[in-house]
Amino acid sequence: MWKYIANRLVMVLIVIAGVTLVSFFAMYLAPGDPAELIALERYGQDLDKSQIESVREAEGLDAPVYFQYFIWLDHLLHLDLGRSIITSDDVLEEILLKLPATIELTVAGLLISLLIALPIGVLSAFQKNILLDNCCAFFSLIGISIPNFWLGILLIWLFSLTLHIFPSYGYGSLSHLALPALTLGISMSSITARLTRASLMEVMEKEYILAARARGFDEYTVVLRHALKNALLPVVTFAGMQLGYLLGGAVIVETIFSWPGIGKLLVDSIFARDFSMVQGCVLFIAVLFSLSSLAVDILYAVLDPRIRYDMYE
Amino acid sequence: MSENIKMTEKLSMNEKKLSLWRFGKNRLALFGILFIAILCFLALFAPYISPNDPFVQKLDKRLLGPCHEFPLGTDEFGRCTFSRVIYGTRISLGIGILVVAATSIAGTSLGLLSGYKGGLFDEILMRGVDVMLAFPNIILALMIAGLLGPGFLSVVLSLSLTQWPVYARLVRGQVLSLKKRDFVEAARALRPSNFYIMRKHILPNCMEPVIVLGTLEIAHVIIFASALSFLGLGIQPPTPEWGSMLKSGIPYLRTYPHLCFIPGLMIMLTVFAFNFAADGLRASLGQYTKQEVLDR
């Protein structure tokens, strides 16, 4: 297992290195000369060429691109994500400031999704009631198809404008969390439910379930002891991917509900053309995602003996 | 006797026919296909179907409910919502098909090459894929669209740039397992060119999952594209796009919620249809577990 973990760790490091590369060079997609952009911010509208050139020199923008990349990387390693071009706030500080809100939202979303998904998934896999099963399958398909921005607006309309139960915006209390977390949770639960269902159904078809029955165990033992753990393994792996889904969804949900998290920061920075902030946010999210999928992989390895032992030896 | 003949017919039904038959039995999939067909029809004949010009503003007829002239009412500029929704199919389907065409071709070819050739190329490409997939969901697309500035092209470009790895990874996995199959070895024993083997033996065998994935991806891409537009980074008004229509309907949510409901519903139904179709395809192409097929 250690080998497996080491292997995954190396992979994640490589991926993170790649992520930095993409984040750095994506900036070159933006039209315009970066030196000019910075100079504009610094010296205002009426620039002359010499000012741009001096910025270029001061910021090291005259060096070859790969050299700039390494300098940027060096800063990164010292946890320096640079400063916002617009507000000249420290990018990392700003992100860390918004992090708790995003974590709060995603964790609540995850909990809600699991709370909805696991019972539905298990129920629809076991219930031989065709109607119920079809209903579950149908609703999980609806859940997958419903765009979360629309869901968010529907929830606002229903719970905030019509029923006046939850506030439609803002951050702070549990009732503020309700709608954004529901939006995120519902739209994700359908995927999880589907996966749980499919995975359980697949496991229940396995020969070892038959073998367990052949040993005279009751259905309860068969399901709880033999099926569930196996069935939840892929769900665990999926949790890693879910996090990506959550983070992606958070961008939209945070924007709809004015939730002061990283997602909203990212969207706002995109509109403000605050490239260093955009870069920082995207990089941060990607690294966060990579690390958490690493954690999930390790968890998986601990749970699954096929990996825990010798697979990578 | 006649029953016997019928049964023999069924036996001689080849795999393709059997797939079709399975698909036909899946009602939801049929609904999906039907809805997609309707959408395509709407998109192709939008100018003939829509009662009004989707761009023309009638400021004296703002925010009307459904009426004779405007079947779904009007928006905040007095434009016909019905016509705009119909024209919206063009954009959504257009982006979906364009992106999926581009990414599936690029992703499949790269995955094919990478899986077949192996070695350093494979290693580099797969790390590249890992890197692309390390950016969650729509975030990278968001960034690219943001950097490129809004517009149709930038939506297509940003989604294409971010969606190809899905295919590359899928196809590579397929190729790796196909490569181990004896028929590829047998074909190699004939000593044709590598290109021949890829084209003739490997590609056709990984097309089925690619087709299923492509159908699913159309659904994804449509959601992503409308999300970008919803955030204001995609298609810009006044172009009738469902996501941006939804967004501009928000201020009227209390009084005219249908301005939000209709485009949202269209996105959902479209995505729904593609998901159903993909589900049906997957089942009929035999990519389900044994049980699921038997259940049907």
Added chain:
Amino acid sequence: MLEVKDLKKHYYSGLFQIKVNKAVDGVSFRIEKGKTLGLVGKSGCGKSTLGRTVLRLLEPTEGSIIFDGKDISGLKGHSLKYLGTRMQIIFQNPESCLNPKMKVYDIIAEPLRLHRLCAKDKELERIKELIEIVSLNEELLFRYPKELSGGQLQRVAIARILSMKPELIVADEPTSMLDPLVQAQILSLLKGLQIKFKISFLFISHDIKVVEWMSDEIAFMEKGKIVNFKTVSR
């Protein structure tokens, strides 16, 4: 016909390609024209690897393979192509050795088309001839492999190979997945073909009785090396 001298095939694995698996580790033998060399050994001893290396489907690590008086172990690219028609292989698992997306007709016609062994208009005739040799029914020609039974599939595979009139066939456990009755059919078919077309065989199996029936000489393999030869007397 075929002479193999001190052939080695090592697999490298691990993160830095340093782990070595000596699947074939110095093997020499010869096969005369029209004769069969049987190869038996435990599972995993390197039989399949040897068979494939001889055909140059795998790159040999070391050693020479002399086919028809010519060393083919170092051949590259285009010059390998002509081997395509002369040496062929039959596989163990009939279900996986045919492309599931091609019809039987196209599977058999593929070598003909690739090597331009037959004019376009004579193709059908030739294929009918071939399936007659392996005693298959014509109506199967336009089916997909999934719709055929194991024995039929193996016959299709043989017909496809015969279309090239090969001189050497490596048969890698061609009947181990088949039922006794069908195994008997295939083995006698192979034997018949050998006599009719003077084909040499490298016959791999772990069933000593089958190998004894098929071969003129038997090589026993253990851990990548041939440990013993035995001539079969008839």
Added chain:
Amino acid sequence: MRISSPSTQLLSVEKLNVSFKTPKGLVKANENISFEIKEGEIFGLIGETGCGKTTLGKALLRLLSNNARTEGRIVYRGKNILSLSEKEMRNLRGKEIGIMLQDPSICFNPVLSVGSQIAEIYRYHEGMKKKDAEKKASEMLELVGIDSSRKSEYPHQFSGGMLQRVMMVVALALKPRLLIADEPTKGLDPDIKLQILEIIARLVRKENSSMLLITHDLDVSTKLTDRTAVMYAGEIVEIGKTATVISDPKHPYTFALLHSLPEKGLMNVSGQSPSLIFPPSGCRYHPRCSNQLVDCSKTHPTLLEHVDDHFARCLFSEKNSKNVKREPHLIPDTPSPGCAEVGIRHC
């Protein structure tokens, strides 16, 4: 043959029909299967791939998948298995009838250690403490020649042969009266094969249990079984004492099977296995048969006793052998209107 006295009869299968519903049609995997197993007997079942052997084995314990439809009677010690409740069935499984499923590599839960999967049986059925159960598991492993220190390992760490042995331990753990062993030697190297079979036979004989040995290896069947049934296309085509079946087969399929081995001259039989959805008319074997009569393609032969205790389903033998008793095996297998009275089970 006379119907054996009830005291020695352990299991009798009467007119068992199993069919599977599939998109391609109804697969009639078992048709009109009737046989019996006596106490202490090893009963062999041979036949080619896909003829329905495994289906039969699973049907005995009601382990078939949901799309299966089972009709007929399976009488185990006076009880009809097909009409038992799920609870009674659980008491039967493992304790009374053990089964070794076909492929050991997929029959163990990959996330539970081998030892715990054995111990679990003792804990569940005999209420043992965890420690005792584990001790018992180690003992059992040692019995089949596996070092007990490996009990904490996981199935994927065992080789195929070892898993077969563990399977055996699991199946025999509760000392069942009847063991169903489905191809316990498939895919193993010849020397391990014999080893395993010897262990099985030893264990079975020791407990004076019975065994249903499913195989398509004639050698194995010859060496181990007391009586053998030969299946073809979902039907039993020949049944009798192993020695007589091997030395004097009455059905051409058995004959061909025996002579298709290389050492027996590799007799060449044309044709291929029949489809179970659309089986050939008349005698199922007639398209491949070398000595077929005109009637063979029209009349479906019944299973008739040719010599003492030796039944076969063949018109040709019927005609040629003099002392055929025109007395069908167990119950006449002319098509019957239904099996309502014996308990039809729709799963």
Added chain:
Amino acid sequence: ISGENDETAKGDSFVENSQDLIVGISSDVNNWYLDKFADGDARFVWSQVYETLVRLDSNLNIIPGLAESWETPDNGTTWIFHLRKNVTFHDGTPFNADSVVFSYSDKSYVRQAVLKPIKSIEALDNYTVKFVLQKPMPLPFYLTHVAWPIMGPGCLDKAGNFIKPVGTGPFKFESQKKDQEIVLIRNDAYWGNKSLLNKVSFKIIPDPSTQVMAFENGELDMIIKVPEYDVKRLEAKKSIQVQKKLSTFTDFLQFNCDKTPFNDTKVRQSVAYAIDTKALVNDILNGVGKPAEGRPYSPNMMYSEPDLKTYSQDLDKSKALLKEAGWEDSNRDGILEKDGSPLNCTLLVSKGAWAARHTLMAQVAQEDLRKIGMNVEIQVLDEGAISKLEGMGNFGMILRTGYFVWGPYPKHFFIHHSKSPYSHYHNETYDQLVDAADSTIDPQKQKELYYALQNFVIKEVPAFYLVHEEKVVATGPSVKGFVITAEDPWLDLSGVYLERK
């Protein structure tokens, strides 16, 4: 209950009511110090904490602020302000001439950007400050602006780093949660009428429609910028009070006169004829606001010419002008061409909630211009992004509002002056007119010059003025005593109190 300022009468009834006002604003206060410009809604918050030397009443008349009186001995080049005594900053330090000098030091944004002509500022004594300018200017008008108020030196620590906002206003800074909330508490040592409120919380909700929802749900007591669409509905509600007042801001389409097509006056004029500003106000803005029809500034400001000849929609004239300018539809696609290149341009619109109406107005303008064969592409961007594109000259038109406006004084014309950083128009006559107008303090002369300027803008159209903004504030059922002011970034909470049920 009457709104009289009889404190003793109200003292008791207030005890039960928590006097905590919650106000919705759309952007956070990003800086509290004078080295940067306070933009957007930040100024509503600033106006509670900081005060200016000169103030405006709710009808834009100049009244004393922190300065009790002022004089100019030499017709506008030197200005002497007499300061109010007994005023203390929030940190307890006294307000005096030094703090004025501190607030207008050359480190301040206002000195660097707007009051460049100030030569020197000196404290004549503790309560008298002298400003010396390079040229005559109506300085008191400038000093009314909320974004350059008087700050206490206590803002800074010893090293000169900003620590916390220290002003003289009726409220003190309490706490701030970035992009969420700013809390102010009453300044009990306020020199004027002390606020009746204990606490004011500004909730930051960028999206105007979300603001309205929150307001209607009772989560907010007051919203300062009600979207035009919601005005009628809110007005109809009994419990809600909506106050409207024509403000000093005017929305306008600024042309990039350095580039084709808008370097041609005829094209600009044709745009002016194409857009129906009356429809804009009546239909899109639901009657909130006043059609400008090209008039450069709001009629409630100084020197607004009543007989100005303004534009009204005339598509034929518009098309004719374009034709004269050489634009013709040669390929019959509905879009005009000249020398092979089509009549395309971009229209930048701010995403900010400062003027949410702009996205709507832009789309109507786009549709109007399409009718005359001009293809307009709208880009909705952040303010920062717009100024960047603007700096690079990478645009056709910008829809914006209220630059350089403070009080009733029409400083606004400077925006088209060559020296203005926002100018994309270069005309010597215009520059001279603006310079002359700005360096005179004689009302009669000023009037003449500003009339001339208004006519010039109408004729040359460096920008086309669309709508005079009407400021709309809505207050919830419990808010009493609020009176709207005409100056926009200014929120007057004096006399406001709460009566919750």
